[in-house]
Amino acid sequence: MAVKAIIGLGNPGPEYENTRHNAGAWLVEQLARGAAETLRSERKFLGLYTRIRLGEHDLHLLNPTTFMNRSGASVAALCQFFKIMPDELLVAHDELDIDPGYARYKTGGGHGGHNGLRDIVSALGNNNGFHRLRIGIGHPGSAKQVTHYVLGSPAKTERHAIDDAIDEIQVTLPDALAGNWAKAMNRLHSFKPD
Numbered sequence: 487m488a489v490k491a492i493i494g495l496g497n498p499g500p501e502y503e504n505t506r507h508n509a510g511a512w513l514v515e516q517l518a519r520g521a522a523e524t525l526r527s528e529r530k531f532l533g534l535y536t537r538i539r540l541g542e543h544d545l546h547l548l549n550p551t552t553f554m555n556r557s558g559a560s561v562a563a564l565c566q567f568f569k570i571m572p573d574e575l576l577v578a579h580d581e582l583d584i585d586p587g588y589a590r591y592k593t594g595g596g597h598g599g600h601n602g603l604r605d606i607v608s609a610l611g612n613n614n615g616f617h618r619l620r621i622g623i624g625h626p627g628s629a630k631q632v633t634h635y636v637l638g639s640p641a642k643t644e645r646h647a648i649d650d651a652i653d654e655i656q657v658t659l660p661d662a663l664a665g666n667w668a669k670a671m672n673r674l675h676s677f678k679p680d
Contacts, residue, residue, distance in 0.1 A: 558609025
C-alpha cells in the first residue's frame with residue numbers, strides 16, 4: 487500500500503518545540519515548509535494539519551497537539567475521517583537507540599517503550615502494521631536520565647546532525663511513499679552524517 491499520511495510525533499507548546507522528543511514533528515514541519523504549506527490547527531484531528539503534494543503523491547501531514555502519550559486519539563481521528571488504513575501511515579518519531587544523524591525505516595513491531603507509539607498501537611486496535619520513521623537522538627547512557635534527556639534540547643552539533651538526517655529522509659521519501667521500501671531503506675540506512 488502507498489503511504490497516504492505522515493504523522494510527526496512530539497509534544498505541543500513552545501516549551502517543547504526544540505526538545506529531542508519533537509524530532510518527528512520537525513520532519514513534518516520541514517515537509518510542509520518545503521511544499522510552501524502551513525500546518526494549521528484542526529480541531530477534529532486534535533493536531534496541526536495540512537495536505538501537500540510530494541512528487542506524484544497527495545499526502546496528509548499531521549502533528550498531534552495532544553501530549554506524546556495521547557497521540558493515538560489524533561492519529562485515529564485522521565484515519566477514520568479519510569479512511570486511511572494503518573499500513574498507509576508513516577509515523578515519524580525520536581529514537582533513543584539510534585545516534586543523532588541517522589534514521590531508519592521500520593514496518594510494524596512493538597512500541598519499544600515509546601509512549602507515542604504505544605498509544606497509537608492502542609488507538610488503532612492493536613494494529614501495529616504501520617510504518618515508522620525512527621529519527622536518531624541518541625541515548626543519555628542511563629534509563630534514569632531518559633525523561634530529562636528527551637525533554638531537553640540537543641546541543642548545536644547534535645541538532646545539526648538530526649537536521650542532516652531529516653534532509654536525507656526527504657530524499658528517500660518518494661521511494662518510501664511509492665512502496666519501494668527496499669530502495670528507500672538502502673539509501674537512508676547507508677547514510678553517514680558529516
